[in-house]
Amino acid sequence: MKATELRGKSVEELNKELLELRKAQFGLRLQHATQSLTKNSEIPRLKREIARVHTVLTEKSKASGK
Numbered sequence: 001m002k003a004t005e006l007r008g009k010s011v012e013e014l015n016k017e018l019l020e021l022r023k024a025q026f027g028l029r030l031q032h033a034t035q036s037l038t039k040n041s042e043i044p045r046l047k048r049e050i051a052r053v054h055t056v057l058t059e060k061s062k063a064s065g066k
Contacts, residue, residue, distance in 0.1 A: 006056040018053045
């Protein structure tokens with residue numbers, strides 16, 4: 001998901017998205033540990049998605065704090 005799409009969501013929706021991404025990341029880490037992960041590129045992709053959500057959440061909190 002792109003940052004422009006994330007900026008259109010509310011804070012509650014972003015927190016929900018973050019929770020889903022964290023659960024997916026946990027599942028991928030388990031698959032990696034048990035060596036059943038087929039696409040290793042998914043782990044860094046999810047990390048970038050989580051960072052995007054954190055960035056947009058920070059932008060929104062700073063915008064509302066002004």
